[in-house]
Amino acid sequence: MKKAEPFVSTTNxxxxxxxxxxxxxxxxxxxxxxxxxxxxxxxxxxxxYIISHFREPMDIxxxxxxxxxxxxxxxxxxxxxxxxxxxxxxxxxVGIATTCxxxxxxxxxxxxxxxxxxxxxxxxxxxxxxxxxxSTPSYGGSHMEGFHAAVRAMVAQLADPATEKHxxxxxxxxxxxxxxxxxxxxxxxxxGLPVALLPDYSETxxxxxxxxxxxxxxxxxxxxxxxxxxxxxxSIEFGRTIKPERSxxxxxxxxxxxxxxxxxxxxxxxxxxxxxxxxxxxxxxxAPRRCALExxxxxxxxxxxxxxxxxxxxxxxxEEDMAVGLTSFLSEIGVKPVLVASGGESGLLSEAVAxxxxxxxxxPPLVRDGVxxxxxxxxxxxxxxxxxxxxxxxxxELARAHDIPLIRVGFPIHDRFGSxxxxxxxxxxxxxLYDLIVNALIEKKQDDxxxxxxxx
Amino acid sequence: xxxxxxxERKTQIHRKGAEPFSISCNKSSLAGxxxxxxxxxxxxxxxxxxxxxxxxxVHGPIGCAVYTWDIRGALSSGPExxxxxxxxxxxxxxxxxxxxxxxxxxxxxxxxxxxxNAAFVYSTxxxxxxxxxxxxxxxxxxxxxxxxxxxxxxxxxxxxxxxxYLAACEAMFQLVGTxxxxxxxxxxxxILGDFNLAGEIWIIQDYLKRMGVDVVxxxxxxxxxxxVRRAHGAALNLVQCSGATMDLAKxxxxxxxxxxxxxxxxxxxxxSDALYDVAKFFQDKDPExxxxxxxxxxxxxxxxxxxxxxxxxxxxxKKAAIYVGGAFKAFSxxxxxxxxxxxxxxxxxxxxxxxxxxELAEITDEGTIIVDDTNPxxxxxxxxxxxxxxxxxxxxxRPIAFKLGVGFCDHNHERKEALEGFLGMYNFAKEVxxxxxxxxxxxxxxxxxxxxxVNHAQEACLS
Numbered sequence: 001m002k003k004a005e006p007f008v009s010t011t012n013x014x015x016x017x018x019x020x021x022x023x024x025x026x027x028x029x030x031x032x033x034x035x036x037x038x039x040x041x042x043x044x045x046x047x048x049y050i051i052s053h054f055r056e057p058m059d060i061x062x063x064x065x066x067x068x069x070x071x072x073x074x075x076x077x078x079x080x081x082x083x084x085x086x087x088x089x090x091x092x093x094v095g096i097a098t099t100c101x102x103x104x105x106x107x108x109x110x111x112x113x114x115x116x117x118x119x120x121x122x123x124x125x126x127x128x129x130x131x132x133x134x135s136t137p138s139y140g141g142s143h144m145e146g147f148h149a150a151v152r153a154m155v156a157q158l159a160d161p162a163t164e165k166h167x168x169x170x171x172x173x174x175x176x177x178x179x180x181x182x183x184x185x186x187x188x189x190x191x192g193l194p195v196a197l198l199p200d201y202s203e204t205x206x207x208x209x210x211x212x213x214x215x216x217x218x219x220x221x222x223x224x225x226x227x228x229x230x231x232x233x234x235s236i237e238f239g240r241t242i243k244p245e246r247s248x249x250x251x252x253x254x255x256x257x258x259x260x261x262x263x264x265x266x267x268x269x270x271x272x273x274x275x276x277x278x279x280x281x282x283x284x285x286x287a288p289r290r291c292a293l294e295x296x297x298x299x300x301x302x303x304x305x306x307x308x309x310x311x312x313x314x315x316x317x318x319e320e321d322m323a324v325g326l327t328s329f330l331s332e333i334g335v336k337p338v339l340v341a342s343g344g345e346s347g348l349l350s351e352a353v354a355x356x357x358x359x360x361x362x363x364p365p366l367v368r369d370g371v372x373x374x375x376x377x378x379x380x381x382x383x384x385x386x387x388x389x390x391x392x393x394x395x396x397e398l399a400r401a402h403d404i405p406l407i408r409v410g411f412p413i414h415d416r417f418g419s420x421x422x423x424x425x426x427x428x429x430x431x432x433l434y435d436l437i438v439n440a441l442i443e444k445k446q447d448d449x450x451x452x453x454x455x456x
Numbered sequence: 457x458x459x460x461x462x463x464e465r466k467t468q469i470h471r472k473g474a475e476p477f478s479i480s481c482n483k484s485s486l487a488g489x490x491x492x493x494x495x496x497x498x499x500x501x502x503x504x505x506x507x508x509x510x511x512x513x514v515h516g517p518i519g520c521a522v523y524t525w526d527i528r529g530a531l532s533s534g535p536e537x538x539x540x541x542x543x544x545x546x547x548x549x550x551x552x553x554x555x556x557x558x559x560x561x562x563x564x565x566x567x568x569x570x571x572x573n574a575a576f577v578y579s580t581x582x583x584x585x586x587x588x589x590x591x592x593x594x595x596x597x598x599x600x601x602x603x604x605x606x607x608x609x610x611x612x613x614x615x616x617x618x619x620x621y622l623a624a625c626e627a628m629f630q631l632v633g634t635x636x637x638x639x640x641x642x643x644x645x646x647i648l649g650d651f652n653l654a655g656e657i658w659i660i661q662d663y664l665k666r667m668g669v670d671v672v673x674x675x676x677x678x679x680x681x682x683x684v685r686r687a688h689g690a691a692l693n694l695v696q697c698s699g700a701t702m703d704l705a706k707x708x709x710x711x712x713x714x715x716x717x718x719x720x721x722x723x724x725x726x727x728s729d730a731l732y733d734v735a736k737f738f739q740d741k742d743p744e745x746x747x748x749x750x751x752x753x754x755x756x757x758x759x760x761x762x763x764x765x766x767x768x769x770x771x772x773x774k775k776a777a778i779y780v781g782g783a784f785k786a787f788s789x790x791x792x793x794x795x796x797x798x799x800x801x802x803x804x805x806x807x808x809x810x811x812x813x814x815e816l817a818e819i820t821d822e823g824t825i826i827v828d829d830t831n832p833x834x835x836x837x838x839x840x841x842x843x844x845x846x847x848x849x850x851x852x853x854r855p856i857a858f859k860l861g862v863g864f865c866d867h868n869h870e871r872k873e874a875l876e877g878f879l880g881m882y883n884f885a886k887e888v889x890x891x892x893x894x895x896x897x898x899x900x901x902x903x904x905x906x907x908x909x910v911n912h913a914q915e916a917c918l919s
Contacts, residue, residue, distance in 0.1 A: 007565060008544075008558055008561040008562045008565055009513070009542055009543070009544060009545070009561075009562035009563075009565050009566050010518065010521070010542070010543045010544070010545035011540055011541065011542055011543075011566075012525060012540055012541050013518050013521065013522050013525075013541065013543065013545065015518060015522070016518070016519065016522050016523075017517060017518050017519030017522065019519070020519065035488070038581070038613075039495050039581055039612040039613035040485050040491055040493055040494065040495050040612075040616070041493075041494040041495025041496070041497055041498050041520075041612045042495075042519065042612070043490070044491070044492065044493060044494040044495070044498070044852070045494060045498070045519070045520075045523035045524075046519075046523065047852055048523070048850075048851050048852050049522075049523050051851055051852055051854070051855055052851055055854070055855060055858075056855050056859075057832060057855040057856060057859060058855075059490045059832055060490065061487075061488045061489070061490050062485075062487070062488070062490070062491070063487045063488070064484060064485045064486070064487045064488075064489075064491065065613050066484050066613055066614075066615070067613055067614050067615070069613070070581070070584070070585065070613045077487040078487070080487045080488065081487030081488030081489075082488060083488065084462060084486065084487060084488030084489055085488040085490075088460065088462065088488075088489075088833055089833075099581075100516075100517050100519075100546075100551075100581060100582045101581040101582065101585065101612070101613060104551060104582055104585045104586065105585060137517075137548070137551075138517040138518065138519045139517040139546045139547050139548050139550065139551050139582070140547075140548055142518075207859075208910045209859070209861065209900050209901055210859070210901055210910060210911075211901040211902050211911075212840075212902070213836040213840065213856070213859050213860050214859070215832075215833055215836075343518075393525075396526075396539075
């Protein structure tokens, strides 16, 4: 693997910071208000960023540290802030993530929370919400490290060891769209498998129009479902680039003996097959007809459309697991991934890409981790791609500058409508992506042609 | 229902008529209250951001740079270096061993690559804690590269957005006074506090040109380093916005004796007043200028007025709520809504001063809620209480309006519609009309009971 030229500076980063990922994950727990322990700006910036994608309220509380607190410690603000949030939001859970400021001044959040529970119990009339905390200094990885840290923290800190065995399945589905979450829940329902999917922000970040404003939107993984995770029959965790020490599934396996199935994000045929065959094993029956039909339709479309996509070259970027899944799918349909890039730095990306591209002939794609869009654009120029697949941050410098169609997937999508409802996962998600890709290529050909073809 | 207003925040809310005017403001945001405010860094970044031929390097972990990448719709007629996001992307080892070396290397690398006319280096929370000597690094690179390299002391925790404005003004003030002013016309101004969102500054420049007034420097919309350097040659500073660039105007007055006037380019009266004030200022030097200005305003209003009347028919009597960053904009908005026959029933800002709120209390109707540094819980309660038809705010406020089934107008820095000038007044009216008269409000659950309701639905039909 060729190393990208090492720059000291970062231009147009292909990642976000750790607390953003943690806030996203906490938003998927029922009744949970994400809370950042740091200065006010962090929470506000992330709210704006997330709202621009989901077009939904995204309240993130902050301990709003000032200069004095930065010198003497943020304990007083953290405790006061928690009391305020719990009081006004009546939040049954608060997810507290640190920021670079509080990590560096050395606030000991677990100890402060311990004291808070003792000192403030009476003030809260004995009604102490679940307080989950994770450490997310923004110089310690990308938003995905923050996301996984929060999921793992919820499991580790809420799981009730006394849970009785039950037949349910824990699903750690990663940073996916609300539509993906809903689809996964449908799939599990069709298999007759009770599922505890964490984090479930399918309603909290894609809610219905209601009569009244919800201070805390409905939906989310029920607290009791997380508490009961040690009793599950198995856990499934998506993500080929999650390190064992960041894995929520590993906590349940190592501590409570819950078998763990680690799968890739189920994007495309083979990665979805891996999920559906796992579900067949767990359910003890063949996949329902509707799922088999969806797979059949996907394959049928892949045949119908193969000549539109044959030999086209694609650049893929975004979160590592999303990039791996997309690369897997594009390889299957005959598109040639020429560059797979991410701002993430798990160290597992090239191995994961090799695993999903190995069976196809030709050179494997260049894999670049820890890169920014400056490097991605520089690499991409020489590769002359026909297609760009990733979030909307590659639009201006890459897709628009070189007149290449951009298929918008993942997060963030700030320049299109309906970002919450992009379906990526399962056979149905693959079919959706396939239609988008084929039509983008057709549209490009049509636009570039002087003829104005009416039949393609 | 539980009261949504925090005990600590009660003094930051005033209801006109219910009590004598009093409001507390310019305080730190209450912890846990989900303030709509950002931080010092944000204040500096948004003010300096539109200077298009400067390098803007954020010294800190990646988040601060990511969330401010191309964040404003500040257009440039030339270079677009400001639309890229540069960061030193600090890592754990930098935090332990210090980030000065990395900052130096990043600056050299980026200056060599982009050949900017100046560089601004923004300090973030973490830099304030680890104690990097930003000034020393900037000085060293400035000497080596021969362009101004200016530290912006914008550590996020050092206060609110206002402190960030001041840091930005101090940074710009280092540039002012370093350029040649020999060719500047005696009828000249600097435009301060306009960020050229959706090309707005070009509208204002066109008016000034028609009046015979030259613009020396745009500060900062469509801004250029060389213009800022010679800004001290202008005869007058026009200062818009609630304070983003007020500090700079005061510094320039003190050091260079340049007077300033406060202006707003939003709405009919304020736009006209701004132009008349400029004309008045220059009428000793150019006796014809007032006549030209009157002609300009007449021409613009003749075109605008009938169009507004047409839209007003559908808007008469509707109610509006306003929550903006700076209070100054709110004054103009209240007047603009009156032209549309609409009443403002709630108005607030993130960073208003006591004088701002006093003035708001004077120009609003009885019962109007005036609020400082509010949050989603209060905003949603106020909107419901007043049963408004439109909410004016930014991206963070938008979902609050929409979830309540209320129209919305984006009047923040992300907007893609020009709202300044007479043209902007028309655009504003069109936007208000489009959202307020949309048929969708007929169907939102607050207005019409849904035949199929989420609240009563079960997971499956019971057989």
